[in-house]
Amino acid sequence: MEVLALDVRLDGFVDPIGALVRDENGSVAFVYKADYLRRSDATALSLSLPLAEEPYRDVIARAFFDNLLQERNGVLTDVLAREGLTRDDIAGLLYHLGKDCAGALSVLPSGSPPTKVPGDYESDYVPIPQDRMIAIVEALHQRKRLPDGTEDPSPLAGVQSKIALTVLPDGRFAEPKRGSGGPTTHILKVPDRDHQQDARYEAEAMRLSGALGFDTAEVSVVPIGGIETLLVTRFDRGRDRQNRIVRLHQEDFAQALGLPVSMKYERRGKAGRRFDVSGIRRILEATVDPAQAKETFIRATIFDLLIGNNDGHAKNFALLYEPGGRIHFAPRYDILPTRLDDTLTDELAYRIGEAETLDEVTPEQLNAFLLALGIESAAARKRMHQRYPSEIALGLADCLGALEKRQVKSLADLIATNMRMLLGAMRLEIPQAARDRDAFIGLAGGWLMS
Template sequence: MSDELDVHVNHRPAGKLFRESGEFVFSYSEKANPDAFVSLTMPVRKKDYSHPQLHPVFEMHLPEGYLLSVIKKQFAKLTDTDDFGLLRLLAPNIRGRVEFNPDDHSGETSLSLEKLLHSDNPTLFEELVSRFALRSALSGVQPKVLATLENKATLRLEDYIVKAWGPDYPELALNEYCCMLACQYAGIPVPEFYLSDDESLFIMKRFDLKDSGEALGFEDMCVLQAKQREEKYTGSYEQIAKTIKTFVSAENKKASLEQFFKMMVLNNILQNGDAHLKNFGLVYESIDSIRLAPAYDVVCTTAYIRQDISALTLMGSKKWWPRKHMERFGVQVCDLSAIKARELYEECLRAIATVQLYIADRLSREPAGEKAELLAHLQTLIANNIATSKPARR
């Protein structure tokens, strides 16, 4: 198989990615327009972009954890499964602003969203993996797959990320559902998301594809900070704020920093120790319209690792900070006024109070077991934060 991939941006040829003499090289086509950039960090130019490892913007498409093991098991005997081999294997099925060898794209295969939400088939997720594994250019170690589903309301075929969970992280779908509800109630942009009836699956619509079919650009913070995926736990939340200030369009900067602050408040309250660089990103229609991506992959990790800590440093430490320190972060790092930081924190408190009502109702009907333990842990976190989060004195 060739160690070369044709790269297209918005369905137009942009350049070639190839491996040569132990290096990965991306070369723009002589006819590439300035808006055909593959990454905000790689503007169109005549000089090649050479890198000792796969460029972060291309590495972003590679699977990790569960999916990686599934794909390697199925294809290791047939082709190389190093980074370039994996990208080449997935390339015909990668859909988005940046695509590879689009002439080789396979046809659509789908089932209904309704079936996923209401199925009682215990092997449904395994069937999804066998059907959609090569379409699932998804990072993260959690069992997940990218599936094309028919939306009964619109009759359109749409892409959804379907996540399951194993014995190491019991009731992870319910965990993520509760945390995403908190983000939604706080007014943070979130993708369309669902919890299956049996609570075995968390289902989230792709946010980088519009209903019209047009693809938005998306780049996570690893890409924007020129880091490989194994470096996703290195760095700080201050650096993420700096990246937002560097790349986000002027008209979107204020709203994006406010959104980032609320995301940080909720990650702190809900003790999300997996809020690493790949779980924040930017979306854009063009170089002139860049904003912070919706919240995604928000879970309470201390439900499983009781002494878990923050994924990145905040104010020089990986710990869970009280309100006054978070508001200081909002003022000093997110460029908020003290009044605005206080208002946004209150929005987050009202959001978790609403989620607390949902959790309390669930707990009142839930027998003892892992599900009740998860809900009780979330309830305790929320209750403690509401009780101790009095506005900081000025």
């Protein structure tokens, strides 16, 4: 195998900030450029790749850069076949796909000019005709190849069918002009034929998240060609002084922990190298306000338990970076009540104490979870145990009637059922609105509760 050197670029910096190198054995290493390290505004790519002069060897470098590639098939499969590459040849794949990495990063052949630049609404985007937009959505809905000439300008993680695009000030969908390097502003998620209601379910879950005070990405359900899609405003976008769209550096928790995408669930790792509460604690303690970040994460965990989102894996939480390296817990995104789908596991993405499912969560397990997150005071843990589940449940209880009116009764019943289970186990009062609702019955006819 030939040695391959790639430039690693970060939006906002004129020159490459580092290099990704593949050796003759196929191992990869990453090193920051010396000039970049001397800058006062130098920002680490990741918590797993702190600013340092020494190169990062294969295990750490591979995990981070592999996370820049999309999880689902499509263009990745095409490049593998066309170029005769193997899936573990991260550098070889990024040689061909690195210009379109998700986020503010790009990985390019050494010496290449930057391919990602700020975007101007007036000059850098082309409106997508309605008939072509319908064709794109139908292809994603049926999980078929996108129409000729359609390129996803920002390959996205996850297994859901989705495409990145831009919404112009007049509301029209658009895509960056070929070669412009302009950022997209939104993600359009398209459910497949077996999950026709997913856009509506996710929209409701995201709206509930915002209503209960979580910083949450904005969403709307948009019917296109008779298919309900979910339009999500990207949280990793901003505006510069010229009102141009710019990318903001972010990373998900898998990247922050140095984990490959295959280990985004706790059950797939091992002690010391997995997405678990001790790892989550390390991430949250690196933010500008660790106490606030921990409180948000604890409340988000309880919220997810109550709405039936068991898919809060390492790629569904993220960090946002300011220039100079200040780190913030990113807004919530990808919140889907997965327990509405009887074909999916009821196992949690990360354990609550030793609890692996909702019905195993007890006061003792919640206490262990809080302690593992670094809540050292027994009095503080007791207050959180009594306060957070009750507050979140009351907020959700106020929304149950409205959910039914919006024709998502199954979600309202699921939330009420989960309230009775969790609050009952916590020995806390169950809101009247939840006590009076039907028990949730899975969409295939099976009971959620045994």
